[in-house]
Amino acid sequence: MTQPPPYGPPSPQYGPPMVAPPSAGWELDRVDRLAGTDFGLAQLRVVPITSGLAIGGLIAGIGAILVAFLVLCFGLAGSGSSWGALVAGAFTLLAMLAGGGAVAAGLIAMRQIRRSAAPGRVHFTGRGVAMGAVICGAVGGGISLVGLLLGLLLRA
Structure with a gap:
C-alpha cells in the first residue's frame, strides 16, 4: 500500500x-x-500578538519611576550636605533618559497598533500597555525633577 x-x-x-x-x-x-x-x-x-515596543516601554517607564524615587531619597537625605544635590542630579539624568525612552516607545507602539488593523497584516494588541508606558515614563520624569528641585531648595 x-x-x-x-x-x-x-x-x-x-x-x-x-x-x-x-x-x-x-x-x-x-x-x-x-x-x-x-x-x-x-x-x-x-x-494577534502584543507589541514588543509597548512592553519594553512599560518596563522602561517602571524603571524611570524606581530611579525617580532614588532621586527623591538622595535629594532629601543629602540636603544637609553638598553631595545630595550632586547624586540626585546624576540619577535625575538617568530617570529622564529612561522616562523619555518609555514615552517614545509607548507612542511608537500606539501608532504600530493603530496601523496594524489592515487585513492580511500581523495584528498587534497592547494599546493599554503602550498607554501605561507613556504615563509611567512621564510620571517618572516628573518625580525625578521634583526630587531634584527639593534637594536643591532644601540645601540652601
Whole structure:
C-alpha cells in the first residue's frame, strides 16, 4: 500500500489531508480545493500578538519611576550636605533618559497598533500597555525633577 501525500486536499484514495503543525503566530483557517487538481490553497489566520515596543516601554517607564524615587531619597537625605544635590542630579539624568525612552516607545507602539488593523497584516494588541508606558515614563520624569528641585531648595 502506498503512503498518502503529507499535505493536500482530501482524496478518496487516502482520506483527509494531514495538516502542518501550527507555527508561532499562524493558525490554519481553511483549505480551499483547487478545481481540477489534487491541490488545495491553505488560508492562514494571523493570531494577534502584543507589541514588543509597548512592553519594553512599560518596563522602561517602571524603571524611570524606581530611579525617580532614588532621586527623591538622595535629594532629601543629602540636603544637609553638598553631595545630595550632586547624586540626585546624576540619577535625575538617568530617570529622564529612561522616562523619555518609555514615552517614545509607548507612542511608537500606539501608532504600530493603530496601523496594524489592515487585513492580511500581523495584528498587534497592547494599546493599554503602550498607554501605561507613556504615563509611567512621564510620571517618572516628573518625580525625578521634583526630587531634584527639593534637594536643591532644601540645601540652601
